[in-house]
Amino acid sequence: MGEFKFGRRRFLGLTAVAGAAAAGAAMLGEPHAEAATGVDYAGLKRALTGPLLRPGDAAYAAAAKPYNSALGVRKPAAIAKVAGTDDVRTCVRRVRGHGVPLAARAGGHSYAGFSTPNGGVVVDLSALKGIMVKGDGTAVVGAGVKLLDLYAALAAHNRALPAGSCPTVGVAGSTLGGGIGVVARAYGLTCDHLESATVVTADGALQTVDSNHDADLFWALRGGGGGNGGIVTSFTFRTVPAPTVTIFSLHFPASRTSRVLRAWSQWMDAAPDQLTALCGVTAASTPTNRVTGTWTGPASALAGHLSALIAAVGAAPTSRTTHTYSYLNAMKYFAGPPAGREAFRAASRMLDRTVTASIADRVVALMSRQKGMVLLFDSLRGQVGRLKTGDTAFAHRGAHASVQVYSGNAANGPAVLAVQQALAPIVGTGAYVNYLNPGQKDWASAYYGANLPRLRQVVRKYDPDRVFDFPQSVLRA
Template sequence: MAIDRRTLLRASGIGATLAALSALDTGCAMSRPGAEPPGGQVDWGALRGRLAGTLNLPSDSGYATAKLAYNPVFDVRTPAAIAQCADVSDIQACVTAAAQARMPIAARGGGHSYAGYSTPDHGLVVDTGAMKTVEVRSDGTAVIGAGARLIDVYSGLAQAGRALPGGSCPTVGITGLTLGGGLGVLAGKYGLTCDSLVSAQVVTADGVLRTADAQSEPDLYWALRGGGGGNFGIVGSLTFRTVPAPQLAVFQLRFPAGSLTAVLGAWQSFTASAPDEFWSTLCASAGSPPTCKINGCYVGTESDMNALVDKLVAATNTRPDDRYSLTKDYLPAMQYFGGCANYSVEQCHPSWNGGGVLDRESFTASSRVLTRPLSDPSRFTALLTGRSGMDVLLDSLAGAPSRIGAADTAFPYRGALATAQIYVGATTAQARTAVDEVRDGLGELTGNTAFVNYIDPGLKDWANAYYAGNAARLRGIARHYDPNGVFSFDQCAAKV
């Protein structure tokens, strides 16, 4: 029994999920989507001859499928070409060609960019999807190709008895997840995904392949851990520290309508002091009145988890309508959280270009970050009262992520309570208006904060919202590695 993240966000069905999807792909565009190309044209014939992979032009039979991103709203975009890269040399050839022609260029791993920045009009999409190897070394580090999706990562690591903290959606790319920070079900115990990053191979705007780690290119290494995708170059591979694959206990609590204020108040207090092994997410669904549920994960035994859940329930002073728990090994648990527990690993891939059964989905979303508990949870409830079709997901940031300094990586919200993702499963004008209204209303409670993995092109003062005190340093690093704006888009770090 499992539902995927977006099923939970629509508040239908039963099951458990964790919504730590990283939504920002590694994509960017030199110009605003829909704008005319700012420069010349690439010699496509010459580029095709340099690639070990495949170059898809609009006249090619594979173009229509190759250009597809996760959200169908971006199907109207018309990239100049999509390069399906086979190796790092292909990435270098693409960057060099686009830079010389002043052609917009965007990297794509999983294709989940909330703003569609990985599908630029008139630009070159550098698709790394074929670069998806997962190599676990004898010292426990893992070298992972830039195009690996989370299901590739989890299954590859599980074969070696290892694990990495990451998101839940199986089709999200590991690179975009990491570059924005990466919040997932193991975050409380093991930190954000970017906290496990040892080094990265990156092709910068000059076409040079660089290794960024604590000793080599340390500023770039700092920026890659939370500075967002598409800002500093195109990643070829990532090397992570991994941990022994744990057994996980999971639970779900479904509360009666009208109890959101009480449940949120208790959840905030409990989360702030919960042990690292315990991670949870509160899903609030709009309505008259709103409803809510809490899903969670515990690195340890089911009995120990249930003792903590008992304390959480007692703090709410509300009897849940439904409660259950179960225990799973690491890979089955990741499939469970991703909504594909009843499928094989091979089936937990995209249906549109990966040979799997998981479909695309239309949605509109935004975010805030709760740097501290909301002083008046009833104001949060009021934002969702009288609406429909909307969910706000509060994902805990407590535990290991809080014990890293705010300036030690580019991810600035160390010590925050939770991220808040605002989600509507539609792309209509009404959906956009509703998300904007709740985003702005929640901003009155949280301040100007946001999570770059859930990038929002309509967010005002976005640089400070995403990066807070790290914005100026990120701007300097972006301009150092990309002085000519090869990697530039509406919300790129050079414009911070």
């Protein structure tokens, strides 16, 4: 459901944000014991082509682990490693109506662990990893495909899809929440490139949805968040010619962090769409800063844009690097070296205005009181803002940036939530559904804004009995 955004692993590695290894408690409660007895697990196992893992099975413990190890030990009642669409339909038909949580899982990166519910049935889509690139550049992609595998397959055809940078994030969750990526201003969100999708709805039916067939559900799938309304088994994307990407990174003196944040924001207001940039503010008594980004125009033209930022900051950067890559190698750069599971706490806000001196000073003051935490301001607008708020379920078309509150300390959940709450009057009350936080009280309005009433109506139409239910389901909003 969730995605690891714009260069987070690379950014954190370079800024040395440390995290504790201790895992926190699981965030989802156990279902009622009597409800869990209603599913005929033996019958479900016989009906599936793929394996059904139950507690005590040799492969169960490993399969039950979410990517975020801070979520602790998860105990789903069963994990269906589905072999195809028919298995997905079988799971829905046999589990629905028994009061047992039913959740799809692709990459397993849900920040809150909603894709691996305690006491529930996990529909593990990881085997649905087919990728077919057609002559017209469209790509049919299985819901179990991971982002780096998709980038590599598209690169073989000199094509690309704008999306996130964590290599093991599933394309499914990323797309369904919107899909903020490293070239978002140049090409828009991942969901903006979705042409159609095959979906298993709550009655077990298989439907292909697009702008002409079940257009309301197709609208909801583009930013309405994973887990709502059905289980997508494949996506058809419109891809773009693979661009050359120049990646840049600048550090400025810590004493200039407030000025950097303000200068970055105003710089992005005036920037062409080819420029997408992140501004990071890392907690310390004097918070530090970093500006990292991508440029998809001629490499020689980037220097002038960077010089304009430096002039606005009014201080020379303490370090400055630029490298030009193919799109695939740029994604590999942001992914960083291979890594396993991570322990982290995270939340988000959406920056709804240009950063003024007052806003920047308040952000820096807030981060001067924190430890082991970073704010990642990811620029939007550009092609993201070319669509209207109601064109897709992604409601933040006018946002200046997303703001991720991230800590690599598994015990830092309360502090992350407190910072998220403190940011609301400073930057805005919105939040990004792919950065789920189970402790957030205003999650429904924050994730969906003006699109919430329509989204609730659509999801209720396709899932009237709340088959796909979880603590932050649209039907609970």
